[in-house]
Amino acid sequence: MLQATNFGCLLVALWGMVGIWTTKVGYHNLWEFWFFNAQFGFTMGAQFSYGQAFMAELVPRGREYMFFSLLGIVSKGSGKSIGS
Numbered sequence: 371m372l373q374a375t376n377f378g379c380l381l382v383a384l385w386g387m388v389g390i391w392t393t394k395v396g397y398h399n400l401w402e403f404w405f406f407n408a409q410f411g412f413t414m415g416a417q418f419s420y421g422q423a424f425m426a427e428l429v430p431r432g433r434e435y436m437f438f439s440l441l442g443i444v445s446k447g448s449g450k451s452i453g454s
Contacts, residue, residue: 371416371420372416372417372420375412375413375414375416375417375420376413376417378409378410378412378413379410379413379414379417381409382406382409382410382413385397385402385406386406422438422441425437425438425441
């Protein structure tokens with residue numbers, strides 16, 4: 371599952387990168403932006419869930435509150451755009 375979501379993230383990035391040099395491929399149409407948002411949402415949502423489950427296995431017992439509160443602060447701070 372993780373490899374499939376990694377491939378999905380790579381696919382949308384490559385599609386956009388190739389679009390820099392050509393007009394046939396890349397984000398030039400409205401449907402491509404909708405596809406990008408859907409694909410990126412599915413892949414990043416699955417990766418975030420996997421990351422939390424994996425972190426739960428690594429956190430020392432009895433210290434969960436420290437690690438998950440740090441994850442909550444860092445993930446909210448890194449996801450917020452400038453100017454919002």
